[in-house]
Amino acid sequence: MVIWSLQVAIRGTVSLTAYKTQLKKREASS
Known part of the structure; x- marks a missing residue:
């Protein structure tokens, strides 16, 4: 469960x- 929340x-x-x-x-292109 901890690993899953870490991935998120x-x-x-x-x-x-x-x-x-x-x-x-x-911003650079405009």
Whole structure:
């Protein structure tokens, strides 16, 4: 159960980082 919650936390962090990177790329291109 602990491992499962850990995977969810890691996945959330990765998606959040990718989202921020996408925003930066969008600002740079505009």
